[in-house]
Amino acid sequence: MGRPEKPIRTLNPYLMTLATYLRETREEAGLTYAELAARTRHIWSATTLQRAAGGERIPRLQVVEAYVLACGPRSAERARRLWRHARSWEHGANFTNAPRPLLVASAADLRAALRATYYKAGAMPLREMERRAGLGRLPRTTVRRMLDGATMLDQEQLRSFLTVCDVPERDHQDWLDAWTRVWKRNTVDELHARRLVDEMTVRMAKTTKVMSHQLMDRPPPTRQLHSPRTLSGGVAPREDLD
Secondary structure (H helix, E strand, O other), X not given: OOOOXXXXXOOOHHHHHHHHHHHHHHHHHOOOHHHHHHHOOOOOOHHHHHHHOOOXXXXXXXXXXXXXXXXXXXXXXXXXXXXXXXXXXXXXXXXXXXXXXXXXXXXHHHHHHHHHHHHHOOOOOHHHHHHHHOXXXXXXXXXXXHHOOOOOOOHHHHHHHHHHOOOOHHHHHHHHHHHHHHHHHHHHHHHHHXXXXXXXXHHHHHHHHHHHHHHXXXXXXXXXXXXXXXXXXXXXXXXXXX
């Protein structure tokens, strides 16, 4: 089985559990890392697989899944769950202020809830999220702008986001209902804002029209004749005016 592996040293308790689980899984399968790599068709090298179980840093999710599946016919769900917890712990995300889908009442609420879901799911690299969702279904640039509060996902993007984040399908409808509430509210707010703009435009047009009529009806100013002054500043004699 090769040389004994180094002790796992990490402050991340979930990474400790993940690395331990990977090692135990390989030992139960009775495989060396070279054999494990061969089972992945050498998509992942023996060194990469050994590092995944080293506990020094959180491995890529693809490596974790390949590691577990190469050890035999078992589900990678537990390994995915441990990976998500390890990533979430590492990011130190706080989800206490994020509303549940049923309590979402605004776009800000929905974005906060989706951000919390993203970090609970391990803050997966956006490129990997895009790959798992499928071509064109969840553009990473859109997800980044949503996480930054600059935009919102459409319904199909929301479905893909929830799936990639491993949100149970039974909960998807609550999220879609929250999205619909926000969309309706935004639509009403937008219509109200447009109505206010239209009213202001009409009022300004009326005011401008009234002011224009007042200026047209006002008599022209009379021209006043000023007595010319001499170079010394005094009033010129009367005969100089003739």
